[in-house]
Amino acid sequence: MTKPNGISACSRRRFLRKSAGTMALLLAARAHLPHGAFAQSGGPEVTGAKLGFIALTDASALIVAKEKGFFAKHGVPDVEVLKQASWGATRDNLVLGSEGNGIDGAHILTPMPYLMTTGKITQNNVPLPMKILARLNLDAQAISIASAYADLTVGTDAGVLKKAFADKKAAGTPAKVAMTFPGGTHDLWLRYWLAAGGINPDADVETIVVPPPQMVANMKVGTMDCFCVGEPWNAQLVNQGIGYTAVNTAELWAKHPEKSFALRADFVERYPKTVEALLMAVMEAQQWCDDFANKEEMALIVAKRSWFNVPKTDIIGRLKGDYDYGNGKTVAQSPHFMKFWRDAASFPFKSHDAWFLTENIRWGKLPPDTDIKAQVGAVNGAELWRAAAKTLGVTDIPASDSRGPETFFDGKVFDPESPETYLASLAIKHTA
Known part of the structure; x- marks a missing residue:
């Protein structure tokens, strides 16, 4: 039998079965693609991340x-x-x-x-x-110091801490300096600052890892002597009267x-x-x-x-x-x-x-x-x-x-075309 539009009932059933199968495949594919992958043509392949x-x-x-x-x-x-x-x-x-x-x-x-x-x-x-x-x-990370060192008024020169840290180490309680991840930016700012002041971060102090939101709480209970982290945690330390900012990292390397x-x-x-x-x-x-x-x-x-x-x-x-x-x-x-x-x-x-x-x-x-x-x-x-x-x-x-x-603030120059020259100019570094 042929319908008025010229399509036979048999052909129509085959067309509907084929269309249903195609739609099922499309829906199955969509279910296995993340974040709504069927974005409009020419747009993002997925709509989220x-x-x-x-x-x-x-x-x-x-x-x-x-x-x-x-x-x-x-x-x-x-x-x-x-x-x-x-x-x-x-x-x-x-x-x-x-x-x-x-x-x-x-x-x-x-x-x-x-x-x-x-x-x-x-x-x-x-x-x-x-x-x-x-x-x-x-810019705008900072190195903060515990209130116990308020009399030293620590700034860009970490060397003013050298004797105090040496005394702590000699007493068997080395100073603890905190950063957020080994080899990360805060670790490198802290190490650069200490080393420029003649303090070896691998030998003269104990370097510890503390997540950024936990810095202030740890300083409050006295588990560290200084830390390097981004804001707002340095400002919060000051606002709670627990310590002070020694240096804004942009003072070590502008921009x-x-x-x-x-x-x-x-x-x-x-x-x-x-x-x-x-x-x-x-x-x-x-x-x-x-x-x-x-x-x-x-x-x-x-x-x-x-x-x-x-x-x-x-x-x-x-x-x-x-x-x-x-x-x-x-x-x-x-x-x-x-x-x-x-x-x-x-x-x-x-x-x-x-x-x-x-x-x-x-x-x-x-x-x-x-x-x-x-x-x-x-x-x-x-x-x-x-x-x-x-x-x-x-x-x-x-x-x-x-x-x-x-x-950098201590006069050292890093030329990206000659990293080895920069490395050779640094007095304190890791030794195997």
Whole structure:
């Protein structure tokens, strides 16, 4: 029998069975693809990703991108920004990946993607290739000192602590100095500062690991003598009267790189359009965070219980560049406030990554024969940043992957073209 439209009943039944089968296959495929992978044609391959963060002010761009709708604007509304307990937990969840109930990427200490890619900090030394897509900020970490050392008025010169630390070691109770992860940025700032003052961080003190949100509580009960961490924890220490800030890390190296936004390399390879969307959202959030007209709102957002769970007063002052060091020193409108976008803060300069690798060679975290150029070439995604910035309409895109030679507070110069010369100039370093 033929229907009025010219299609036989038999043909119609075959067509319906075929259509139903096709739809079933499509639905099955969709169920096995993460984050709603059937995005509109030409858009992101998936509509979300799981991104980790630690409660530190330099994670603000990821939080703001979620709260202010920048992820949604760029076609990835299902991004989850998930609090991590420590940098170790961040590493472990990156190893798991979102398919293993972990995360796809994170706000992260810049050296960590390299240490993971080389397998230096992963279980059984199994490498996990990572990709750095953007820098999240410049400057504004700090080294804080316990109130017990108030009479020394410690500043950029760590040498004033040398005798006190030597006395503690001689008494069998070596000074404890805390950082957030071995080989991470805070570890390297603390080590550089101590070594410049003639204190060997491997021999003269005991270096311990404490997650950022636990720094103040540990200082309060007297388990450490000093620590290096990002904000708002240094400000909180001062606000609670437990200690004081010795030095803003920008006083050691002005406009220094700090945290990065990184993803698992397999995610980057699998979802290039999604990666571009994530990058554009983060870039817009960085621009928003860098606008001083937004600082009050930004502080209110990240201070929420769901994010940092701290009083706004622990965040807003230093966010605006107003520093109360807690030892009688105050600086209004300091040039060393946290930069999210200005001064090319978002661009992941390869020369900066080369310094982090060189310092990790200095302290024995990486072997002396590490091919710095090859490692940076594999992990640093400057070309991805440029492509996303161009799509976003950014005009001030750095032409070079290098910011050139960098000068530190003690006069040392790091030339990314000659890391070995820099290493040779350093008096205190790891010895096997």
